[in-house]
Amino acid sequence: MTLLILAASIAPCRAAAPAKPQPPPLPAEHLTIATVGPKSPHWVYVVDYAYNNEIDSRVWLFDGDTHRRIGQIDTGFIPGINLSPDGKTTAVATTYFARGGHGTRTDVVEFNDNNTLGKTGEIVIPPKHAQTLAMLFTIGYSSDGKFVYVPYLTPATSFGVLDPAQKKVLGEIDTAGCTLVYPWGPNRVSSICESGRLLTVTLNARGKETGRTTSEPFFNVDADPVFAQAVPLPDGYAYLSFLGQVHEIDFTQPKPAPRTPWSLVSGAEKGTWRPGGVQVGAVQRSLRKLFVPMHKGGDGSHKDSGTEIWVFDLKSHQRTARWPIDTRASGGAVAVQVSQDQSPLLFVATDKSHLLILDARTGKLQHDEKNLGQTPQLLLNP
Amino acid sequence: MKNLDRLVENSARSLAKRTSRRSLLASLGQILTGAALLPLLPIDRTARAQEPARPSAAEQKCEYWKYCAIDGFLCACCGGTSTSCPPGTQSSPITWIGTCHNPADGRDYIVSYNDCCGKVSCGDCFCDRNEGEKPMYRLSRNNDVNWCMANSESNYHCSVSVILGVAEK
Numbered sequence: 001m002t003l004l005i006l007a008a009s010i011a012p013c014r015a016a017a018p019a020k021p022q023p024p025p026l027p028a029e030h031l032t033i034a035t036v037g038p039k040s041p042h043w044v045y046v047v048d049y050a051y052n053n054e055i056d057s058r059v060w061l062f063d064g065d066t067h068r069r070i071g072q073i074d075t076g077f078i079p080g081i082n083l084s085p086d087g088k089t090t091a092v093a094t095t096y097f098a099r100g101g102h103g104t105r106t107d108v109v110e111f112n113d114n115n116t117l118g119k120t121g122e123i124v125i126p127p128k129h130a131q132t133l134a135m136l137f138t139i140g141y142s143s144d145g146k147f148v149y150v151p152y153l154t155p156a157t158s159f160g161v162l163d164p165a166q167k168k169v170l171g172e173i174d175t176a177g178c179t180l181v182y183p184w185g186p187n188r189v190s191s192i193c194e195s196g197r198l199l200t201v202t203l204n205a206r207g208k209e210t211g212r213t214t215s216e217p218f219f220n221v222d223a224d225p226v227f228a229q230a231v232p233l234p235d236g237y238a239y240l241s242f243l244g245q246v247h248e249i250d251f252t253q254p255k256p257a258p259r260t261p262w263s264l265v266s267g268a269e270k271g272t273w274r275p276g277g278v279q280v281g282a283v284q285r286s287l288r289k290l291f292v293p294m295h296k297g298g299d300g301s302h303k304d305s306g307t308e309i310w311v312f313d314l315k316s317h318q319r320t321a322r323w324p325i326d327t328r329a330s331g332g333a334v335a336v337q338v339s340q341d342q343s344p345l346l347f348v349a350t351d352k353s354h355l356l357i358l359d360a361r362t363g364k365l366q367h368d369e370k371n372l373g374q375t376p377q378l379l380l381n382p
Numbered sequence: 383m384k385n386l387d388r389l390v391e392n393s394a395r396s397l398a399k400r401t402s403r404r405s406l407l408a409s410l411g412q413i414l415t416g417a418a419l420l421p422l423l424p425i426d427r428t429a430r431a432q433e434p435a436r437p438s439a440a441e442q443k444c445e446y447w448k449y450c451a452i453d454g455f456l457c458a459c460c461g462g463t464s465t466s467c468p469p470g471t472q473s474s475p476i477t478w479i480g481t482c483h484n485p486a487d488g489r490d491y492i493v494s495y496n497d498c499c500g501k502v503s504c505g506d507c508f509c510d511r512n513e514g515e516k517p518m519y520r521l522s523r524n525n526d527v528n529w530c531m532a533n534s535e536s537n538y539h540c541s542v543s544v545i546l547g548v549a550e551k
Contacts, residue, residue: 047492052505056539077537078528095536099504102535131528132518153531155521179518192519221520228517300513301449 030183036061036070036115043070044085045090045380047081047134047356055101056080059090059380060372064345065358067367071117074112078131080138084164085145087382088114092163093129093139093150108141109150109162116381123167125160128152130179134278134335134378135303140183145208146158149181149189149197159189161207170207175199180228182237184251192239193230196220198249198256216246218258227302231281231290233314238277238283240264240292242302246317262317264292272296276304278377279335284344284360287315291346291360293333294322305332305351309363322365330354330368331363337379349376411431437463444509446543448493451480451515453525454541457498459507465544473542474499474529478522481514481549490549495525496542500535 042064050057055077057279061070075081076094083090090112098104107127113120130138130153140149141164148162152172157179161170178191178199190200196217204210219226219241226247230237236251244264250257263274275281284291293306311321325333331352339345344360353376357367437458440446444456448464461468474497482493516523530536 051508052503054503097537101537102500105536128531130518131531132524133526146537153527155527179521193518194519221516225516225520240533300511300515302515303510303512 010024011193015086034071036117036190039087039114039382040065041339042345043382044337044339044345044355045073045081045083045382046349046372046376047075047079047378047380049078049134049375049377050373051375056095057094058373059092059326060113060376062355062372063371064339064367065200067369069372073112073117074219076108080129080150080376081134081380082136082139082141083114083380083382084141085143089120089164090114090380091139092150093125095127095129095131102136109148109164111164115351121167122150123162123164125150125162125169125171126152127174128154129160133229135180136232136279136378136380137165137180137228137230139141140181140189140373141188142183146186146188147183147203149183151179151181151191153179155162157191159191160242161203163207173201173209175201181242182251184236184256185303186256188251190251190256192226198210200254200256202254213255215249215256216258225276227280229280230280231283233283234285238281238290242274242299243270244273244275246290264294264312266320271298274301274304275306276302277332277334277336278303279337279349279379282336282338282346282379283314285340286336286342287344289320289338289360290314291336291338293336293348295332305334307332309336309346309348309358311363322360325350325356330356335377335379337381339381347379347381349379401413430454435461435463435466435468441484442507444507444511447482447484447486448491448543448545449509450482450511450513451478451493451523451525452475452510452541452543453510453512453515454497454505454538455504455511457504457540457542460498460504460540462498462542465542466543467496468501468504468540470501471498472500472533472535473538474531475498476529476532478525478527478529479546480525480543482543490545490551492549494544494546495529496544497529499533499538500538500540501539502537503545504540 046060057075059073071301079094092110105127109123111121130151150160152158158174175191178193182190187203190198194217198215200210206279224241224243226239236249239247248259295304295311309323331350333348335349337347346358346360348356355369355372441458441464477494
């Protein structure tokens, strides 16, 4: 009863108050689908292997200028991922199980349009694509984009040659125990061997082998192995060793030729400071600079994240900068990538799932993006 | 008895007519060679667990000495132990190996790291140690590849660490 009286006494007061002008109602909204927008050299494709639920890896397309996620590409179970030479397509060699986490295994190469982030086609391949650490060499394009190569592992080693235009498998080439695919030019594929050599297969226009060569050995797997995650150079690839030797290999000839190796570390630093992580280097071609995540550690620390980024001049082989990372705040560096434009950005993925964006000329931190997936370990730049 | 003698004699002569001493030696040789090769072939040494897993606290820590070259989720945190796969999974018949030092007895041991397969990632107790680990071109020492690759159910769930024997110096 008391409440009723109170309510009755309040109601006339409210009615007597001067009416405030009501804002107009919100307009009806229309559901749309965002577009990717104009392509930028500062885009980076961040590969999240999603270790805690590996059947659900994905790629985030991230804009290094606006610091926003543009969209996502789904990439299945332990994929190989690479961009086409024209940057228009993301190719994904991956595995799906018929019942989610189990059931019949289907391996497939999926093609995604980077203008829409939609899937445009696929090629079903034999169920044996090499499932391993994130790297650039678990799928690759020929330089003219006419072939796609996918390494197979059963654990016997070989690679598949695919035609991305006709969406078909052209064949399979045995690699005699050598593994992964390092494409060069329109028709050559190299694989790395336990003997410290590169096996190089040349293909004809139909994707069939016409010849093979074996390079001179350039590393010793027992004394100082090289990371299989080579760093692309303008005329080949650089293989960094666990102890910091740089083995630049000239791929412009049918038999890749090792150059005289040089060192990332001084005599005093050797064995103490080491390269490490997953994507262990990136080259900015016009600056002629090599960026490497480095850490202090001993034998067996080759996957430890970098506490600093070291910068080297590719011509003089001199270190030109050391950029420490605030590892407590951001984690250590596990992957590096650099843009190739005139205002280059250095992208660094960390073991705390951050993406750092630095000015590649000065090392100045421009942005620290947190929570970019679970285990981002590979960065691709168009 | 005479009939029995004749039967044995006829049987022996018949065998001698059909086969030669050389073929006998060849057959024996094949058997012996096969026996000699057997230890080199990959063998599924999986024993069937007799009781539920009871992992020790040490087995659930990445620092445990046997895990010196493991890379993955510790099965001891996922329903198994350091030597048993969790219920409902299958062990990988192919493996990578490591050499780990046991501080308790001062010996180095060859350790087999098998993956347990057929379910999605366990997601607990991730452990990445790389003593003596090598890149993919030395596959037998590589812990990056999915060693469930040859299983009928090739999804990766977790990893175990099984002592094979003392490492000879």
